[in-house]
Structure formats: C-alpha cells, structure tokens
Amino acid sequence: MADSEKPTWSEEDEGMEGSGSDEEDDDDNDEIMEENEEEEKEKDSQRVYLPGVADLQEGEQLVMDEDAYVLYHQAQTGAPCLSFDVILDSLGENRSEYPLTMYLCAGTQADSAQANRMLVMKMHNLHRTSKEKNEDSESESSDSEEEEDEEEKKPRLELAMVPHYGGINRVRVASLGDTPMAAVWSEKGQVEIYDLQKQIAAVSDSQRLAAFLKEEQSKIKPMFSFSGHMTEGFAMSWSPKTPGRLITGDCNKNIHMWNPVEGGTWHVDQRPFTGHTKSVEDLQWSPTEATVFASCSVDASIRIWDVRAAPNKACMLTANQAHDSDVNVISWNRQEPFIVSGGDDGVLKIWDLRQFQKGVSVAKFKQHTAPITSVEWHPTDSGVFAAAGADDQITQWDLAVERDQDQEGETEDPTLATIPAQLLFVHQGEKDIKELHWHPQCPGIVISTALSGFNVFRTISV
Numbered sequence: 498m499a500d501s502e503k504p505t506w507s508e509e510d511e512g513m514e515g516s517g518s519d520e521e522d523d524d525d526n527d528e529i530m531e532e533n534e535e536e537e538k539e540k541d542s543q544r545v546y547l548p549g550v551a552d553l554q555e556g557e558q559l560v561m562d563e564d565a566y567v568l569y570h571q572a573q574t575g576a577p578c579l580s581f582d583v584i585l586d587s588l589g590e591n592r593s594e595y596p597l598t599m600y601l602c603a604g605t606q607a608d609s610a611q612a613n614r615m616l617v618m619k620m621h622n623l624h625r626t627s628k629e630k631n632e633d634s635e636s637e638s639s640d641s642e643e644e645e646d647e648e649e650k651k652p653r654l655e656l657a658m659v660p661h662y663g664g665i666n667r668v669r670v671a672s673l674g675d676t677p678m679a680a681v682w683s684e685k686g687q688v689e690i691y692d693l694q695k696q697i698a699a700v701s702d703s704q705r706l707a708a709f710l711k712e713e714q715s716k717i718k719p720m721f722s723f724s725g726h727m728t729e730g731f732a733m734s735w736s737p738k739t740p741g742r743l744i745t746g747d748c749n750k751n752i753h754m755w756n757p758v759e760g761g762t763w764h765v766d767q768r769p770f771t772g773h774t775k776s777v778e779d780l781q782w783s784p785t786e787a788t789v790f791a792s793c794s795v796d797a798s799i800r801i802w803d804v805r806a807a808p809n810k811a812c813m814l815t816a817n818q819a820h821d822s823d824v825n826v827i828s829w830n831r832q833e834p835f836i837v838s839g840g841d842d843g844v845l846k847i848w849d850l851r852q853f854q855k856g857v858s859v860a861k862f863k864q865h866t867a868p869i870t871s872v873e874w875h876p877t878d879s880g881v882f883a884a885a886g887a888d889d890q891i892t893q894w895d896l897a898v899e900r901d902q903d904q905e906g907e908t909e910d911p912t913l914a915t916i917p918a919q920l921l922f923v924h925q926g927e928k929d930i931k932e933l934h935w936h937p938q939c940p941g942i943v944i945s946t947a948l949s950g951f952n953v954f955r956t957i958s959v
Contacts, residue, residue: 572951576607582670597623604665614658617696624650657696659717671735689719732780738787746777772812781829793824816856832879839869876937891924921958
C-alpha cells in the first residue's frame with residue numbers, strides 16, 4: 498500500500514513572489530504595480546469548480562488541496578473489489594491518534610471466475626497526510642533524514658486471500674459469539690458464509706501470514722452456503738439486534754431470512770418475502786427493532802417489513818414511487834427514525850419513518866450527476882451521511898446545516914448559490930466508485946472502493 502498520484506481538486510496555481518532592490522525605488526514600485534496587476538488577473542481567473550456544472554477549459558488541471566484532508570491514502574489489491582466491509586477489532590473505540598490501523602474484508606471482480614479472491618486486509622501505519630506547519634522552527638532536516646522519515650511513514654497493507662470461484666457482488670461482516678464472519682453474495686447465485694479467524698490472525702502476524710499462504714490459503718472453505726435464490730443478487734444485511742440473523746435479496750425479487758442454529762449452520766426460510774416486482778437492490782435491518790427491515794428495488798419502491806408476520810404478509814409500509822427509477826441503495830440511521838436512499842436518478846432522499854406512509858421524502862438533494870452507488874449514515878453523528886455516485890464523486894452531507902439568511906446574495910459567484918447548504922465536501926480522484934463505509938471505530942474516516950482501488954481518507958469537514 499502506498500500513496501500514489503493524488504486526486505486533483507483545486508484549480509489555483511501557486512503565485513510567484515517578486516523581489517526588489519532598496520537602491521532602485523522606481524524599479525521596485527514598477528514591480529509592485531506589475532505584481533498587483535498579475536494578482537488581480539489571477540483573482541479574476543479563479544472560479545469555483547463544480548463537478549457536472551463547470552467544465553475544465555483546455556490547459557486547466559485540477560489539483561488536490563491537501564489542506565482539505567486530515568488523512569488520505571490509496572491502496573491497490575490487484576483485481577478491483579465491488580464490495581467490502583469493515584471488520585471490528587479490539588484496538589479501541591474512537592481512535593483518533595495516528596498512525597491508524599484497520600481491518601477490512603473484500604471480494605474481487607476479476608476478469609475470469611477462477612481468478613477471484615475473498616480478501617482480508619490489514620491497513621496500518623496510516624499517518625496524517627495534512628502538512629503540520631511550524632513557523633517558529635528554523636531548523637532544516639537533511640535530505641537523508643527526510644527520506645528516512647518518509648520511509649517510516651509509508652502506509653502498509655497485509656493481505657490474506659482465499660480463492661473464490663466467481664465474482665463477489667457484496668460482502669457483509671458480523672460476529673456470532675467470538676467468531677467474525679463474512680457473508681458473500683456471488684455472481685454464481687450462491688450466498689456463502691466464511692469464518693474469518695484464520696485470515697485475521699494471518700494479517701496480524703508476519704510469520705503466521707507466511708504459514709497461512711503456504712499451508713492454509715487453498716483449504717479455506719465456506720462454513721455454510723445457500724443456493725436457493727437460483728440467481729445472483731446484491732442485497733444483504735446482518736441483524737444488529739439478533740446475532741447471526743441474515744437477510745438476502747436477489748435479482749428475481751425474492752428475499753430470504755436466515756437464522757443460526759447449533760453446530761455452526763443456518764436455517765434459511767424457503768418462503769421468500771414477496772412484494773417487490775423487480776430486483777431487490779439493497780436491504781437494511783432496523784438498528785433498534787429486531788424484527789423490522791427495509792428494502793429497495795429496481796421497481797422504484799422502498800418497503801418496510803416485519804418478520805413476525807408470514808413472508809407473504811410481512812410488508813407493512815411501502816413508498817411506491819420513491820425515486821423516478823431504480824432505487825439502488827439505502828441506509829438506516831442509528832439514532833433517528835430516518836432512512837437515506839439513492840437512485841439511478843442521481844437523487845438522494847431522506848425519509849422520516851414517522852411519515853413514511855405518505856410516500857413523500859422530507860428532503861432531497863440533486864448534487865450527483867449519475868446514479869448513486871452507495872450511501873451510509875455517520876455511525877455517531879445522526880445528521881451526517883456520505884454518498885458515492887457513478888459520476889466519480891463522494892459527497893459528505895450534514896442535515897443540521899442551514900443557509901445563513903443574512904448572507905444570502907452576498908456571494909460574488911452565482912454558482913455558489915446553487916450548492917445546498919448541507920453539502921460539506923466533494924471528494925474526487927477515483928474512477929467508477931462502487932461502495933463506501935465510515936469506519937465505526939475511527940471517527941471521520943471514510944473508506945471507499947472503486948475500479949481505481951481503495952481510498953482511505955478523512956476530510957476537515959467531518
């Protein structure tokens with residue numbers, strides 16, 4: 498894992514400092530006037546860059562503003578990963594001291610079915626990347642000391658890979674007792690559950706990793722698999738209230754519920770939850786009610802279900818035309834009765850479950866210019882969420898922010914007035930972004946996967 502070429506962000510070029518001579522006052526004054534004129538020209542040429550609104554002119558290049566990030570790193574895993582999840586660890590909650598360490602589980606979408614892998618990753622030695630300026634210090638480090646320091650601060654990536662026949666559509670991680678598990682939706686139409694203990698132990702110790710790669714890697718098999726969907730799917734969610742309970746949804750519009758039984762296996766109800774008329778795209782258990790979950794579909798609807806009812810009668814609430822077309826992703830707020838949804842229409846909508854039966858969202862935002870591919874509420878701040886789109890943007894939002902009425906109309910750039918006050922940050926530099934997650938134990942850290950690899954970052958906004 499290593500920092501590679503940074504994504505671009507700012508259009509501003511660094512200005513050049515002028516110099517003058519005390520003995521040539523006239524020349525000095527002329528230079529100052531010329532510099533002022535140049536500064537005015539540069540100021541006039543600067544403009545706010547809005548993705549999808551402003552186009553880059555010939556010769557213009559976006560440059561990343563490093564001061565906008567507290568931390569930013571990139572990683573490559575070979576074949577791109579369509580989905581991943583964060584593995585909770587025992588390193589502590591609310592970790593804000595650098596360098597950071599984190600564990601992830603992901604699945605690849607390789608060119609051939611045989612080339613795919615399920616990955617357990619340990620990303621560590623993740624240092625701050627914002628420049629810490631010390632204007633009082635006049636000491637300068639030698640080149641060798643700087644190189645040594647850079648080498649020590651390089652981020653590291655350890656990988657424990659397990660062969661997997663078929664591309665992996667989605668990965669979700671949970672624990673049953675002391676056993677960390679990954680549920681894997683495969684393009685071959687199966688859902689499999691893997692025990693992650695050996696992989697996590699391997700990436701945590703270099704000697705164990707060598708032994709794992711040599712002796713155990715090819716022997717890892719699923720704890721349990723289910724082929725009853727009869728087709729592939731993407732929707733999947735572990736229950737946060739009932740350990741080991743899982744729901745999975747497929748492209749044939751069916752949803753099945755899994756319940757753990759003794760002996761490390763599961764009972765999957767063969768009766769599907771029926772209601773959707775097209776592919777089920779995402780599922781989310783309620784964070785507060787053990788029997789309630791939400792779903793979204795290509796049929797443009799969002800539905801709320803209660804598993805205490807028979808599967809054919811379990812749909813309790815429906816927003817039939819939640820978006821203009823496919824509803825791709827949903828996320829259920831952990832503190833408030835809100836769901837955020839994202840669709841093929843590029844729109845983000847906020848749903849208040851207390852008013853859900855009206856079928857009307859309480860807020861909507863159209864900042865993305867292509868289908869929304871991922872949404873997730875911040876794990877602790879109930880007003881903050883992040884979204885990713887096929888327009889190669891990740892946006893961060895805060896619903897608690899309101900536009901200052903006293904300052905409306907004062908901005909010099911009219912395009913600024915079109916930006917929602919709730920939009921905190923736009924992150925770019927990735928290609929074909931598929932999924933993002935907040936790290937629940939490292940405040941403000943966002944991880945994303947894209948065709949271009951993984952990004953790990955924290956912005957100054959959250």
